[in-house]
Amino acid sequence: MAASAAASSAAGPTAAELYAQVATQGGLIRDMKAAGKNKDELAADVAKLKDLKAALKAAMEAEGGEDKWDVPKEALDNTLTRRMFVVPSFELYNGVAGLYDFGPPGTAFKDNLLAFWRRHFVYEEGMLQLECTTLTPEPVLKTSGHVDKFTDLMVKDSAGECFRADKLLEDAIDDLVKKDSEMTPDRREELRQIRAMADAFTPEELGGHLRALGVVSPSTGEAFAEDPFPFNLMFATSIGPAGDLRGFLRPETAQGMFMNFRRLLDYNGGRVPFAATQIGSAYRNEIAPRNGLLRVREFTMAEIEHFVHPERKEHPKFASVASDVMTLFPATNQTTDGKTVQMTIGDAVASKLVDNETLGYFLARTQRFLFASGIKPAGLRFRQHLRTEMAHYATDCWDAEILMASGWVECVGHADRSCYDLDVHARARKTSLEASERLPEPVTVTELSCIPNKGALGKRYKKAAKPLLSFLSELDGEGVAAIKAQADAGPVTVTVEGTEFELVEGDLTFKECTRKVTMRKFTPSVIEPSFGIGRVMQGVFEHTFYVRPDDEARGVFGFPAEVAPFKAAVMAVDSRIPDEFLHRARSALTAAGLSVIVDDSGVAIGRKYARADEVGVPFAVTIDGVTTTEGTVTVRERDSMRQIRVALSDLAATIGAMCRGEDTWESVEARAAGADAATSVASAVVGAVTGAVAAAAGAVSSAFAASPAAPAAAVSPKVFDRSHGLPTSITGTAKGAEAVVMEGGDRKIGRFARPAVSIL
């Protein structure tokens, strides 16, 4: 054991070699578990696996640096706070850890992202959207398992300060090993094993280790008087005035959808499959919040519960995404060569790597959503859960992971949870949460029924016969069979409501009945895509932020126009321009439903552009002297910094068409250049833009929706940005299902195959 650890730290095996070792070790542990070994027997090997994984991580970092997104993090964080995308809550009262507010650009970005999410998922699939309360009574979360299992182990010092016990132990061991250079190899190995088990100990075991190592509170310097204890991460409260109805703030939005299953099924005409969905707040009382938006105490989730027949998980629209190429990280690769694979989701499902079409369909739809929102392909992968990570009832799970400066972050879960959730609630409430299906053809069922001799029993037991008769009439097939088995052997004794009855020959007649069955009941499986919206936002922040090559101080968010917080910034070239023109430009854009910021400050125009860039405004509209005489303004595209002149009267239509993906900057620019040569800039641009709007309004097809007539003019598929290392080439686009394409490295404005979208 010690030798292998030494080898990996000295000679330095490659990441690939380490992957192989991780795989072997993982297999060994699985075999041991299968052979019934207990935790103590497994401890050393589990520790070795953890160690190998850590070495692998280090090797990967050294070799490729691929597990950190390359972004100027300090400039990014500074811009996020200074421009009020995200700020600590309650700063005036010194703040509260893990609570953040969104300022104007953060809120607008989030609103637009969620509006896009609704169009992409809810409208496109006809999902049943719900809005349930965050306040949740305890019994619901007792059944779901959150009351008992949604915990971390914690220790409290004499001053009442709390710590995550496993983290304290890890830190203490790291400290010891670092300080004590004369530590024996055996002792070092022993500690390494303990550290690797830190999050797996029972409270008593963990307490024992803390005491043995003399771990003290970092604050008081005193040892902990008591063992660690499980701390439930839900926020508790009391509903109603009596104080006896304990409740929690929901830790996920999913439960509200299970609660409403019956009504939803009815709303859907009793038919399965259907999807319920909910966007809303969830809460987690983190012991130690950190990493900004990545681990917070109050956050927004967008969850889908797609209810489907457990044996029929095909998806009618799967063909529309089958050719989407995805970066998959299968469970087997995680324990062998550690490599992701590029393949179409069609192949992944056909080869059974992804369990079923419905799960595969959602994986592909999620990828399209993320790309269109600004996530770069090189920083997105779908990681399959290892069998050991999944709950026993889960069929298959894939996390969409976004590469950030802090590494790969799970942002969207996709789990096939089988029928677990409906089952536990049905059992807890002694009710049924099932759907019915018509059988392909009626089935004839033969059942044994048991007919009591009412006269004889009534005479013998008088009134007391009533419960007995009712008991006999309610027997199911198995119950009747059991009684008949007894009756065949002699008298039958049954106990009903505490009274014993003896039934002799003549009391019961058994009869076989046949009936036609046309319907069958089943508990639907649920496939659950679950988005952590704050994490996706952080991903988009990191993937779209850059600084101008010529000026480090000038940060830019290259948001796709569709989700950009503001579509346009209106500004005057200098202070001589009358305010009236700013107001006219602003009103025109606002009336067309475009969100606008106005910079009417006295700073230089370059500074105004920089300010707009910092909040990711795709189009800057400048009023200058020519505006006052000829009625045209300049429009500057954020990423290329190129400009054109547009008539004020065409401004909203021009920018609106680009924001809706009905037109591109390149073609608008080309038309404007053409018009420049003609007599009137204004009329030429009008004609071109209006034409585009009319054409788009007539187009009824969507590349996302995979209808056959995608508007060819607006689409020009490109190869993904390669600036982030992955040699990905997305070429396998099915007819009518163009892959979502984004540009990144060259900082052109993002555009993607989308139809005329004009949302109310």
Next chain:
Amino acid sequence: MAASAAASSAAGPTAAELYAQVATQGGLIRDMKAAGKNKDELAADVAKLKDLKAALKAAMEAEGGEDKWDVPKEALDNTLTRRMFVVPSFELYNGVAGLYDFGPPGTAFKDNLLAFWRRHFVYEEGMLQLECTTLTPEPVLKTSGHVDKFTDLMVKDSAGECFRADKLLEDAIDDLVKKDSEMTPDRREELRQIRAMADAFTPEELGGHLRALGVVSPSTGEAFAEDPFPFNLMFATSIGPAGDLRGFLRPETAQGMFMNFRRLLDYNGGRVPFAATQIGSAYRNEIAPRNGLLRVREFTMAEIEHFVHPERKEHPKFASVASDVMTLFPATNQTTDGKTVQMTIGDAVASKLVDNETLGYFLARTQRFLFASGIKPAGLRFRQHLRTEMAHYATDCWDAEILMASGWVECVGHADRSCYDLDVHARARKTSLEASERLPEPVTVTELSCIPNKGALGKRYKKAAKPLLSFLSELDGEGVAAIKAQADAGPVTVTVEGTEFELVEGDLTFKECTRKVTMRKFTPSVIEPSFGIGRVMQGVFEHTFYVRPDDEARGVFGFPAEVAPFKAAVMAVDSRIPDEFLHRARSALTAAGLSVIVDDSGVAIGRKYARADEVGVPFAVTIDGVTTTEGTVTVRERDSMRQIRVALSDLAATIGAMCRGEDTWESVEARAAGADAATSVASAVVGAVTGAVAAAAGAVSSAFAASPAAPAAAVSPKVFDRSHGLPTSITGTAKGAEAVVMEGGDRKIGRFARPAVSIL
């Protein structure tokens, strides 16, 4: 006293007479309060006032029935639940009082209402939208006053059941008076006075009355062992693991905006006025929730905090709303003739009835929002708070009240709260929450400064002189003046950090300095429109719901298309139609951003229409045999039930234009009729609709934004629906600021003066 009560119940004065009596009595009480009378001295007269008000209410009900909206309430409630607009939360676990979930149509309606709210308020005014946490640490709500004052008085019985103490007392008195027919008039009058004071007693007084009347728990039948106590209506929780950071779920969203005031001011370039706004959840732990969405424990608010200079409350866009006619219920009228008045908001502000332009601007903008959302003019009034209702710091308050089946319901508050909120937080945190303004011209200020003789003091006090010198250097004008006054009279004694210093002649020199001051600080006032979104939703439900005259069982929600949960329903005329056509129609509409429901069930077409009507779908699209051969579908308008044929390829553009207010059903119908006469239905409709879209896309003006070029073709002002009793005629529309007009009685689809709106 008894005589007057008897008179009002016997002879039956008219509502107008009662208003006059209410007015006189109100004036009397104001005078008594002004004269310093205490609560006991006021009790009888306050009771009389309450009694008069109750009689007035009864008289109004008897005379006009105007204080109840006339809606088939049972059919409405049944439809709301059955079609899953609103359902009780956690029904599977027997529910929790005061918690409701929104099902698919409820959620979609709410989403659309809020999206419209954002366009109407946030985008139009360039407001700074925030999203703050609902978890709020206690100190913030201590300062705001919620910890101490957000309470109701409650009693608890021996079984732990809780009751609102004032309601118990009222019920008990009603019971007593009803049962005891031999009660003396004096006793009856005494009880009446106690009842009228029920919500004004101290806990001890209320407890005394409960005991004196022998009030027992309705559940246990036992007397209450303890006095009532104030029950705080906030949900408490504990933030973080230590359990020592008490927090609450916010009772309003406003505090988050005050918390962020400094950053917002900075975001806005240091300039005032600006508006912050937030849409989000708020919580109130009602002792006795009731009336469905009107009194719940978790609800959505949309609040605006418009920060403005306390002496300059003009609004630059006031002229754009000045001609809007409003139904106002001024405070003076509430205490005199009880009549609302119809006047333009311009006149209301000019006459100082409404305190200032900014408040008036928001009142008018709220009215436009509510009308466009489906609220009928006859069921909307703006009620001014009585001086006694307002907090001492408030300047003027007006509630938008919507008439519902349960009476007038406060749905939107509009309060000028002066600088109260910023002031209390600034004081609590010993900091400044001020803005600065440049003075019209620089002011020269003369200040006395005090120059210490550092040599002398240093020599005398050595190192101890340091705090003294620092103390002297930090003195403000008043401090210096105070010391000079002492110095003029002899030696000065100052105590700094516990050390006493004696300063004699020669230690200090006083000098007058003059300096130019160009800036002045001020704490902004805040004007706060605050929307209870659930209440507005309930208002729209009640104002738009009707049953088909020919069929009581057929309920319809006549939602304006803009806020309708779904814009279209797609259905087949019978089961012979291939599903493919349903999918094509659905995809076309979805791709254009229109939310759609598909009814592919096997029921008759009439039943499908009825189902779509029940969730307020404005346009039903039917696929029939002609669709499969000629590619056209029928489109049926919900309220008129009239139909036209439209080419499948034009479907999305046609319906989209009507939903955005760019086109009307009437003109679409007229064009279709014209096209029918020509050779091709399809091409004629294409031309007409595309033309309308192009024209609308070019239009940059908004009737709401009051720009000069409103698209005349789309607007045809009408007189308000008169079916609900108020003889209102809105005619005073300014150029470019058409009043919002709605139709109601004739059940045509609502339409109103709005420009091309095409939202991303």
